[in-house]
Amino acid sequence: MATLQHRQRACWDGVRNYQARNFLRSMQPGELFFFYHSSCPRPGIVGIGRIVSGAYPDPSALEPQSPYFDAKAGAERNPWVAVDVEFVEAFGDVIELMRLRSTPDLAQLPLLKKGNRLSVMPVSAGEWAAVLALR
C-alpha cells in the first residue's frame, strides 16, 4: 500500500491461486477494492484502490527470476493474470482483523471464514459499506 500510494499506480501481479485468479479476471476498470495486509504484525484493511485495466496475462509468470515464476506457464499458454491498479485512499489507521471479525455485517466475508486461503474475493455492497463505517 505504501508503495502503491507513492507510485500512484502499480501492476497487481503474482496471484497464483485459480479461484483468486478468477475473481481478479472478473474485475472491471473503475471498480474499487479494499487493500488487505496479511502476514504482518497488525493484519487488516489499510485502504482503497481502483482497478484501471482489464486483466491481462501476468508477465511475472514468465520471468525465471521472479518469485512468481511458473515453469508450466508459457507465452502461448499463461494461465495467470494481472491487472493495473491505482491508489485511492489510505485509512488513518488499519482496520484490524479482530475488528472485522466483531462486525456482524461482515460475517459472510470469505476473509473471515475459518481456513480461508483466498487472497482475492468479492465484497458485497453491504460489506463495503460496513467496512467504510469502521474507518
Next chain:
DNA sequence: GCCAACGTTGGC
C-alpha cells in the same frame, strides 16, 4: 476420478 501426501498460507 479418487485420495493420500505434500506444500503453502496466514494467524497467532
Next chain:
DNA sequence: GCCAACGTTGGC
C-alpha cells in the same frame, strides 16, 4: 516457529 486448514499434485 507452530499449527490449522486447505489447494495442488501425482500415483493408481
